[in-house]
Amino acid sequence: MSTAATADASSSGDTTEGSVRLLTLQSEDGEVFEVKETIATQSVTIKGMVDDDCATSTIPVCNVTGRTLAMVIEWWNKHEIGAVSNEKELKEWESQFDTIDDKSDRDDVYDLLMAANYLNIPTLLDCCTSAVAEAIKGKSTDEMREFFDIKSDFDEKEEDALRKENQWAFEN
Amino acid sequence: MLLQNLLRCKKKKINNNKEIEGDIDDYMRCWDDGPCINLEDIMAQLNLVDCIRASNVCKSWRSLAVNRKNKIKTAQLPWLVLSHPCTKSLRFFDFSLGSFYNISLPRSTLFRWWYCGSSKGWLVIAKGWYFNPKLVLFNPNSGVQLQLPRLRTIPSFKDFLSENKYANYDITHFIEKIELSCSCEDTSNDCIVAASFYNQTTLALCRPGDKSWSVFKGGVDQINICDDILFYNGILYALIRCLDEDQDRDADAFAEAQDHSMRIGDDDIVVVVKLIPLDVSLRTSCLTLDPHIRVPANDFEGEWIVKNVGLISYLVESDGKLLIVHRIKNAIGSSVDPDGHSDLDLMVNEYVEMVVQIKRTMMFIIITMMILTMLMTMLIMDMVTTKETIYVAICIMMAAIIPFL
Numbered sequence: 001m002s003t004a005a006t007a008d009a010s011s012s013g014d015t016t017e018g019s020v021r022l023l024t025l026q027s028e029d030g031e032v033f034e035v036k037e038t039i040a041t042q043s044v045t046i047k048g049m050v051d052d053d054c055a056t057s058t059i060p061v062c063n064v065t066g067r068t069l070a071m072v073i074e075w076w077n078k079h080e081i082g083a084v085s086n087e088k089e090l091k092e093w094e095s096q097f098d099t100i101d102d103k104s105d106r107d108d109v110y111d112l113l114m115a116a117n118y119l120n121i122p123t124l125l126d127c128c129t130s131a132v133a134e135a136i137k138g139k140s141t142d143e144m145r146e147f148f149d150i151k152s153d154f155d156e157k158e159e160d161a162l163r164k165e166n167q168w169a170f171e172n
Numbered sequence: 173m174l175l176q177n178l179l180r181c182k183k184k185k186i187n188n189n190k191e192i193e194g195d196i197d198d199y200m201r202c203w204d205d206g207p208c209i210n211l212e213d214i215m216a217q218l219n220l221v222d223c224i225r226a227s228n229v230c231k232s233w234r235s236l237a238v239n240r241k242n243k244i245k246t247a248q249l250p251w252l253v254l255s256h257p258c259t260k261s262l263r264f265f266d267f268s269l270g271s272f273y274n275i276s277l278p279r280s281t282l283f284r285w286w287y288c289g290s291s292k293g294w295l296v297i298a299k300g301w302y303f304n305p306k307l308v309l310f311n312p313n314s315g316v317q318l319q320l321p322r323l324r325t326i327p328s329f330k331d332f333l334s335e336n337k338y339a340n341y342d343i344t345h346f347i348e349k350i351e352l353s354c355s356c357e358d359t360s361n362d363c364i365v366a367a368s369f370y371n372q373t374t375l376a377l378c379r380p381g382d383k384s385w386s387v388f389k390g391g392v393d394q395i396n397i398c399d400d401i402l403f404y405n406g407i408l409y410a411l412i413r414c415l416d417e418d419q420d421r422d423a424d425a426f427a428e429a430q431d432h433s434m435r436i437g438d439d440d441i442v443v444v445v446k447l448i449p450l451d452v453s454l455r456t457s458c459l460t461l462d463p464h465i466r467v468p469a470n471d472f473e474g475e476w477i478v479k480n481v482g483l484i485s486y487l488v489e490s491d492g493k494l495l496i497v498h499r500i501k502n503a504i505g506s507s508v509d510p511d512g513h514s515d516l517d518l519m520v521n522e523y524v525e526m527v528v529q530i531k532r533t534m535m536f537i538i539i540t541m542m543i544l545t546m547l548m549t550m551l552i553m554d555m556v557t558t559k560e561t562i563y564v565a566i567c568i569m570m571a572a573i574i575p576f577l
Binding site for chain 1: 201203204208209210213214215217218219220221222224225226228229230231233273274275276313315
């Protein structure tokens with residue numbers, strides 16, 4: 001049901017509403033998306049551009065790849081007022097973003113997090129941060145490092161001191 | 173998973189352009205860049221244990237974990253304190269995870285310590301001489317300790333001491349409740365500590381580092397006791413219950429909340445104290461709903477089954493509102509004397525006293541043995557004269573007794 005194609009289709013499909021403006025977004029890797037203004041203004045950044053009349057030509061979305069932007073547009077479509085009538089249904093749909101099962105999910109959430117940051121989309125930002133928080137929960141420090149590919153920049157002495165400082169948190 | 177669906181749809185487009193695909197694979201995702209991934213917001217959703225583990229991942233994560241407290245959105249379930257005095261650590265039980273934690277206490281001298289309560293993430297610990305204990309706020313998370321004024325600076329502490337000598341002495345009975353005005357990030361001194369002492373008959377305030385407690389003298393005394401205290405919007409609220417029922421019925425003076433302002437310490441810091449009188453009619457109506465019951469026991473030999481009803485009231489902040497919560501407490505027990513204590517209470521008290529007595533007898537025997545041995549050794553070795561022996565004995569005795577105090 002939910003495909004990125006709907007994101008593209010939404011531009012041509014809704015011509016009946018004469019007053020709806022279409023915005024052209026260009027991802028970093030050159031993909032072009034046409035999105036209804038009413039939808040795209042869920043992004044505070046884009047809303048600012050529209051309000052300042054800077055959104056007349058193609059809007060470049062730096063640091064966001066085409067496939068991430070497609071996901072973002074999908075998110076907007078679902079969160080447009082009236083798009084999903086049932087609050088419960090929306091929550092269910094959102095819940096698919098809530099879990100990070102493997103490293104590929106993890107990378108997607110990172111990309112979405114960056115996009116949500118750059119475009120300033122509070123709802124998506126909340127969803128991504130809680131997904132990352134869920135992924136952190138219950139992991140040991142080493143497991144976290146492994147999962148997020150982070151190398152410790154503490155030296156051995158510092159690491160020992162850290163562990164001693166809150167020894168109780170590492171016992172279980 | 174939806175993300176993967178989305179990706180599959182996009183893959184075709186990406187495959188058409190291999191250069192782009194290469195770019196995507198080379199794209200570095202830096203999870204160690206804390207600010208970039210909104211780590212502060214992420215940390216705010218973790219519980220304390222996960223947060224501590226996460227803060228040890230790398231320097232960037234650590235620097236952001238510190239700010240977590242300011243952003244916490246979801247309330248954390250409080251931990252239960254399980255431990256008892258005379259251990260080196262306190263044991264906590266975490267409901268949400270069902271796990272236990274042993275948190276070491278600050279290293280003390282040879283003196284014992286008592287756990288006296290907690291407020292806003294700080295533990296209140298008393299340690300030292302029984303007639304002049306030190307009060308310390310201890311943050312188990314950061315390990316920071318803040319000194320509170322000595323209890324001796326509160327006048328009613330002397331009364332407490334004279335009433336509770338030796339075996340009955342338990343400093344935790346003096347401290348009813350301690351409440352902090354804010355979670356004071358470790359060293360800031362704008363935090364105010366309020367406490368009710370000595371059967372709730374004394375309300376006193378101080379700031380960490382002050383030399384003495386400032387006792388509130390505006391309506392908390394032997395008759396008007398302070399059931400609970402709470403800081404709410406910077407004002408200290410105190411729930412006042414009048415023990416003299418006759419006075420309470422007549423007096424209109426206590427019908428409405430009273431505002432007092434109070435100076436603390438030497439500086440010009442003023443705290444507003446609001447006294448909320450407890451409605452006595454509520455107590456009576458509770459008792460009619462749920463009355464005291466006294467029935468003879470099964471094989472009645474002067475024994476009664478007694479149900480006592482008590483009303484305990486608390487001040488609670490919930491959802492930004494200040495609430496008074498009443499708790500009706502039923503205590504069921506058996507009693508020989510229909511109006512008196514239940515047997516269970518008496519038994520517990522007797523047991524405690526017995527234990528204390530045994531402990532003291534043992535102590536005495538050990539100390540006497542030690543002293544005798546020392547004296548014998550010294551006399552045999554011909555080290556000292558008789559006069560010196562007495563002095564030495566006294567010194568040793570003092571040294572031996574101190575730890576047990």
